[in-house]
Amino acid sequence: MTTVLLAGAFGKMGQRITAMIQASDDLEIVAAFSPVGGTSPDFPVFTKYADIDVQADVWMDMTTPAGAKANGEFALAHGFDTVIGTSGLTADEQQALGNLAQANGQHLLMVPNFSISAVLLMQFAAKAAAYFPDAEVLEYHHEDKLDAPSGTARATAQIIAANRKAKPRTPESDAAARGDRIDGVQVHAVRLPGFNASEEVIFGAPGEALTIRQDSFDRSSFMAGVHLAIASVNGLPDALTIGLDTLL
Numbered sequence: 271m272t273t274v275l276l277a278g279a280f281g282k283m284g285q286r287i288t289a290m291i292q293a294s295d296d297l298e299i300v301a302a303f304s305p306v307g308g309t310s311p312d313f314p315v316f317t318k319y320a321d322i323d324v325q326a327d328v329w330m331d332m333t334t335p336a337g338a339k340a341n342g343e344f345a346l347a348h349g350f351d352t353v354i355g356t357s358g359l360t361a362d363e364q365q366a367l368g369n370l371a372q373a374n375g376q377h378l379l380m381v382p383n384f385s386i387s388a389v390l391l392m393q394f395a396a397k398a399a400a401y402f403p404d405a406e407v408l409e410y411h412h413e414d415k416l417d418a419p420s421g422t423a424r425a426t427a428q429i430i431a432a433n434r435k436a437k438p439r440t441p442e443s444d445a446a447a448r449g450d451r452i453d454g455v456q457v458h459a460v461r462l463p464g465f466n467a468s469e470e471v472i473f474g475a476p477g478e479a480l481t482i483r484q485d486s487f488d489r490s491s492f493m494a495g496v497h498l499a500i501a502s503v504n505g506l507p508d509a510l511t512i513g514l515d516t517l518l
């Protein structure tokens with residue numbers, strides 16, 4: 271049995287993760303962390319780090335960028351292997367948490383996207399980028415999303431940049447209408463009611479284009495990946511792992 275302390279248990283993802291864990295045979299929630307409080311008949315809810323008197327195998331974080339940074343620092347310094355699904359942390363913040371995991375002999379798994387469709391999209395994008403250096407990323411999310419562009423879009427842009435074999439033909443432009451530029455890849459963020467989480471990458475070359483798209487219609491799309499991450503983080507070979515690829 272892998273025991274879990276869930277930070278963000280009362281949020282949209284936290285509620286789904288609680289239900290998934292409670293329906294599983296091999297995971298158990300032993301506590302939650304929520305600074306604004308909340309109650310559960312099944313586990314204690316801590317509002318301050320100083321009050322946490324329960325140890326768990328894994329600290330699972332689905333909160334906010336600032337929350338995940340502070341929670342990660344606490345968890346990794348207090349004996350928790352840690353899974354962070356929260357988006358919006360900078361590359362430097364991710365690396366600093368990875369260094370903390372290394373220094374404390376813990377494992378940190380940071381997952382930009384738990385859905386298999388998004389993991390595969392990023393793998394296919396890596397392959398396509400080698401042939402199509404010109405690419406743009408479009409992401410579509412619900413209106414409540416705090417960060418833009420999404421963590422998945424950031425990760426996808428970085429993967430495309432790392433796998434390009436030639437310089438893009440498209441001239442760079444700072445025009446606002448061209449979106450954000452991450453590692454030299456234009457990224458466009460759409461926020462609209464009705465959407466959950468989708469991403470498209472358009473690769474263009476003379477006379478042809480390739481579009482790769484994934485849609486998470488519902489948060490159930492993330493649950494198998496969350497389960498795998500929690501169950502596997504302890505056995506990872508490195509202190510810092512980014513993405514689910516090594517676990518699939």
Ligand SMILES: NC(=O)C1=CN([C@@H]2O[C@H](COP(=O)(O)OP(=O)(O)OC[C@H]3O[C@@H](n4cnc5c(N)ncnc54)[C@H](OP(=O)(O)O)[C@@H]3O)[C@@H](O)[C@H]2O)C=CC1
Pocket residue numbers: 277278279280281282283284303304305306332333334335336337338341355356357358381382383384385492
């Ligand atoms: N990796 C992935 O596949 C996915 C990642 N995400 C990411 O997960 C995060 C959460 O998403 P979502 O559930 O939709 O967001 P919500 O806003 O619905 O939930 C976040 C919850 O975290 C709570 N919270 C805020 N700060 C802290 C803190 N310091 N410690 C503990 N809890 C805290 C909030 O409480 P309150 O509102 O009361 O402040 C809220 O209940 C986002 O960053 C999102 O981008 C989402 C889906 C999939």
Ligand SMILES: O=C(O)C1=N[C@H](C(=O)O)C[C@H](O)C1
Pocket residue numbers: 357358382383384411415416419420421422423466467468
């Ligand atoms: O906030 C969300 O909803 C999501 N956030 C993650 C991200 O920023 O990439 C993952 C997924 O897109 C859902």
